[in-house]
Amino acid sequence: MELFQTILDILVSAAFWTAVLRIATPYILGTLGELLCERAGVLNLGIEGIMTLGAMAGWMAVYQGADLWTGVLVAALCGGLMGLLHATLTVPLGLSQHVAGIGVTLLGTSLSYFVYRLVLPQASTPPTVEPFQPLDLPGALAQTPMTYMALILVGVVAYVLYRTPVGLAVRMVGENPAAAEAQGLSVTAVRVGAVVAGSALMALAGAFLTLSAFNAFFFNMVNGRGWICIALVVFASWRPGKALLGAVLFAAFDALQLRLQQVAGGVLPYQLFLMMPYLLSILALVLVARRASYPRALMIPYRKGER
Amino acid sequence: MTSPPIVLRLSGITKRFGPLVANDSISLTLYEGEVLALLGENGAGKTTLMNILFGHYVADEGSIEAFGQPLPPGSPRAALAAGIGMVHQHFTLADNLSVLDNVAVGTEPLWRPRSDRAAAKAKLLDLARRFGLEVRPDAPVGDLSVGERQRVEILKALYRDARVLILDEPTAVLTPQESASLFDTLRRLTADGLAVVFISHKMNEVFAASDTVAVLRGGRLVATRRTAATDREELAELMVGRALKPPTPAPLEPGEPVLTLSGVTVGSGHGRPLLDAVDLTVRRRQIVGIAGVSGNGQTALAELVSGLIHPESGTMALKGEAIGSAGPAEMVRRGVARIPEDRHAAGLVGAMAVWENLIAERYHDRAFQRFGLIRRGAARAYAEEVIAAFDVRCPGPDARTQLLSGGNMQKLILGRTLAHGPDLILASQPTRGLDVGAVSYVHGRLLEARAAGAGVLLISEDLDEILALADGITVAYHGRLTPVLPHGRVSVRQLGLLMAGHWEILPEIVDAA
Numbered sequence: 001m002e003l004f005q006t007i008l009d010i011l012v013s014a015a016f017w018t019a020v021l022r023i024a025t026p027y028i029l030g031t032l033g034e035l036l037c038e039r040a041g042v043l044n045l046g047i048e049g050i051m052t053l054g055a056m057a058g059w060m061a062v063y064q065g066a067d068l069w070t071g072v073l074v075a076a077l078c079g080g081l082m083g084l085l086h087a088t089l090t091v092p093l094g095l096s097q098h099v100a101g102i103g104v105t106l107l108g109t110s111l112s113y114f115v116y117r118l119v120l121p122q123a124s125t126p127p128t129v130e131p132f133q134p135l136d137l138p139g140a141l142a143q144t145p146m147t148y149m150a151l152i153l154v155g156v157v158a159y160v161l162y163r164t165p166v167g168l169a170v171r172m173v174g175e176n177p178a179a180a181e182a183q184g185l186s187v188t189a190v191r192v193g194a195v196v197a198g199s200a201l202m203a204l205a206g207a208f209l210t211l212s213a214f215n216a217f218f219f220n221m222v223n224g225r226g227w228i229c230i231a232l233v234v235f236a237s238w239r240p241g242k243a244l245l246g247a248v249l250f251a252a253f254d255a256l257q258l259r260l261q262q263v264a265g266g267v268l269p270y271q272l273f274l275m276m277p278y279l280l281s282i283l284a285l286v287l288v289a290r291r292a293s294y295p296r297a298l299m300i301p302y303r304k305g306e307r
Numbered sequence: 308m309t310s311p312p313i314v315l316r317l318s319g320i321t322k323r324f325g326p327l328v329a330n331d332s333i334s335l336t337l338y339e340g341e342v343l344a345l346l347g348e349n350g351a352g353k354t355t356l357m358n359i360l361f362g363h364y365v366a367d368e369g370s371i372e373a374f375g376q377p378l379p380p381g382s383p384r385a386a387l388a389a390g391i392g393m394v395h396q397h398f399t400l401a402d403n404l405s406v407l408d409n410v411a412v413g414t415e416p417l418w419r420p421r422s423d424r425a426a427a428k429a430k431l432l433d434l435a436r437r438f439g440l441e442v443r444p445d446a447p448v449g450d451l452s453v454g455e456r457q458r459v460e461i462l463k464a465l466y467r468d469a470r471v472l473i474l475d476e477p478t479a480v481l482t483p484q485e486s487a488s489l490f491d492t493l494r495r496l497t498a499d500g501l502a503v504v505f506i507s508h509k510m511n512e513v514f515a516a517s518d519t520v521a522v523l524r525g526g527r528l529v530a531t532r533r534t535a536a537t538d539r540e541e542l543a544e545l546m547v548g549r550a551l552k553p554p555t556p557a558p559l560e561p562g563e564p565v566l567t568l569s570g571v572t573v574g575s576g577h578g579r580p581l582l583d584a585v586d587l588t589v590r591r592r593q594i595v596g597i598a599g600v601s602g603n604g605q606t607a608l609a610e611l612v613s614g615l616i617h618p619e620s621g622t623m624a625l626k627g628e629a630i631g632s633a634g635p636a637e638m639v640r641r642g643v644a645r646i647p648e649d650r651h652a653a654g655l656v657g658a659m660a661v662w663e664n665l666i667a668e669r670y671h672d673r674a675f676q677r678f679g680l681i682r683r684g685a686a687r688a689y690a691e692e693v694i695a696a697f698d699v700r701c702p703g704p705d706a707r708t709q710l711l712s713g714g715n716m717q718k719l720i721l722g723r724t725l726a727h728g729p730d731l732i733l734a735s736q737p738t739r740g741l742d743v744g745a746v747s748y749v750h751g752r753l754l755e756a757r758a759a760g761a762g763v764l765l766i767s768e769d770l771d772e773i774l775a776l777a778d779g780i781t782v783a784y785h786g787r788l789t790p791v792l793p794h795g796r797v798s799v800r801q802l803g804l805l806m807a808g809h810w811e812i813l814p815e816i817v818d819a820a
Binding site: 163164165166168170171172175176178179181182183184185186193293295296 | 362385388400401402404412414419420421688
């Protein structure tokens with residue numbers, strides 16, 4: 001009963017919701033990016049590495065003297081390049097999307113650490129930059145510009161997917177590439193485009209970590225967030241609005257466990273709380289995603305003229 | 308009289324798939340306002356030729372001219388731009404998207420900031436009205452019947468202002484009335500100046516709808532005739548290379564019931580039940596044909612008899628024994644042989660060897676396994692036997708199954724199901740997509756099994772097939788079945804009316820019978 005009261009207290013505090021939106025931001029961006037790739041029929045397991053590279057590249061640009069928004073742009077460009085690599089391997093070459101994705105993750109992660117060490121060989125405490133500051137707004141609205149950008153991008157991706165010809169093309173190549181081809185679309189071009197754009201979004205998720213949530217780049221800072229995004233896409237049934245919901249829900253679990261650790265940390269081992277968001281996500285997946293209608297051509301390479 | 312302008316000219320088209328020559332230097336000409344039937348057995352190269360025309364494949368040799376302009380090879384976009392539309396045999400529709408989405412995709416400039424859905428919908432509905440192709444623009448394609456999907460495919464081409472329409476096996480899924488209305492549509496299109504090519508291996512379609520017929524055999528164009536100046540016998544011989552005679556079922560006295568359904572209801576959970584209080588009896592030495600447009604409960608009936616789903620109410624009995632919730636393996640053990648509706652999806656594993664597919668229903672038999680290990684030698688020897696007995700044309704038991712033609716795949720399934728003397732044969736669309744030679748082979752085998760004492764439940768959308776084989780016919784409509792009507796007591800017109808739901812005519816048929 002006491003625990004219940006504690007949870008209630010936490011849930012009504014503005015500080016809690018401020019934290020939720022901050023924690024949710026990389027999940028929102030990463031999930032949107034993954035969703036875009038998968039809607040076009042390409043699973044992108046490179047997300048973890050692309051987020052790491054985005055985190056490093058964005059921070060490095062700012063550290064080298066660029067302003068913050070230029071850093072964000074650099075991160076997106078690097079993400080797009082990694083996306084181009086993944087798309088080249090999986091779309092025109094038709095390689096296994098799982099294997100290529102894991103390769104991209106390994107490459108993105110190691111490349112980030114390599115470049116970081118190359119530029120800063122002897123730094124023991126990570127050097128810092130001046131990050132985005134929260135806007136001067138009341139309560140939970142006091143977020144950094146990147147969080148607002150993420151929220152706007154949810155609407156943009158939803159609009160593009162459901163209201164524009166190019167969005168219809170993306171959905172069509174993810175559902176039935178042969179049908180798209182028969183309608184005169186280039187399956188290769190649409191898929192590559194979607195993967196590049198989606199990967200750029202993933203890199204933005206990484207850049208948020210180093211330019212908004214923290215002010216430095218350190219090893220293992222993405223810490224599995226990419227993999228959570230992949231689960232969130234399924235949870236969201238490949239819909240941007242539900243992706244936002246899923247990301248916020250997961251962030252709420254996370255924020256809640258952080259606070260509960262402080263309250264009940266003496267009684268229960270803190271690892272139990274660390275586990276909570278993941279356990280609850282699995283539960284939510286079981287409840288929500290069983291009926292999900294996934295893009296029919298997801299993970300199936302399309303080879304023109306094959307019989 | 309001058310001949311109408313030429314819209315398409317194919318010259319010397321050759322296409323090879325590895326060692327197989329699918330098209331061997333084919334030249335064809337299509338005139339404005341003409342319906343050209345491309346007739347030939349499966350594997351004769353009809354679909355390949357049309358896929359080259361539409362840009363799915365690139366020809367190894369030869370060239371295509373559309374409206375006097377050379378058509379760039381390998382580009383559906385160029386084909387569409389030249390006014391060529393294609394309705395594929397395996398529909399190219401995305402199930403999760405709406406009818407309107409499927410029609411409109413790719414028709415607008417890709418970077419337009421907003422789709423003009425209202426205009427697209429108005430244009431679609433206008434076309435639908437003009438050519439009598441009724442559709443619901445906002446329904447997801449996955450919810451449509453096969454017949455409706457075909458209408459969407461035709462509308463897709465018309466929406467793009469096609470001047471040449473290619474139809475691949477268009478009537479396979481339609482009732483006689485629907486086919487007649489499709490042919491009406493085609494006539495309306497040609498009156499409008501379109502040219503139509505339709506691929507077929509059905510003789511009656513050729514005579515019902517075409518002006519000219521081109522016969523392909525083994526990748527070669529063997530003859531082109533004015534339809535009015537030829538006859539069935541000549542075309543059949545050109546197509547097969549030899550004369551064929553239709554099956555002649557000998558009258559047999561039906562034996563005891565092998566399958567009895569009484570009051571079976573399935574899938575009543577959401578909306579209309581898939582099967583609604585169905586009564587049906589199939590006896591030994593009897594073929595009962597289920598006629599009907601697809602999507603009226605045939606699939607549920609087939610799944611019920613294969614043990615994939617179970618009655619929610621009512622009872623099912625095999626050879627007098629009630630069946631509770633026996634699964635597919637149990638049904639096979641009890642003597643049910645099944646020829647699945649979709650041989651690729653539910654019949655065979657394309658990536659596996661022929662012998663593996665042949666023992667797929669009985670790999671646990673002592674004959675084929677010992678101590679949990681497959682006896683490859685025994686399985687292969689058995690496969691050799693079946694291959695010989697059922698005349699499966701394949702390199703051998705180790706060949707990958709997906710390399711076989713449709714007809715040979717079906718022979719493989721026949722071999723697997725009939726080799727063990729089943730009591731009940733469930734044949735779902737046993738000849739869909741097969742050529743004349745393979746069809747007559749399958750029909751012969753089913754009649755042999757009937758003579759040997761099996762009961763056959765024949766589910767087919769091909770009314771000619773049911774009329775050729777069935778001793779009794781029942782019509783499926785909205786999950787219900789009519790009483791079994793004796794063959795010969797019901798006309799094609801009456802069957803068509805029953806298939807369209809006009810069951811008020813039942814009393815007069817039953818009274819007459």
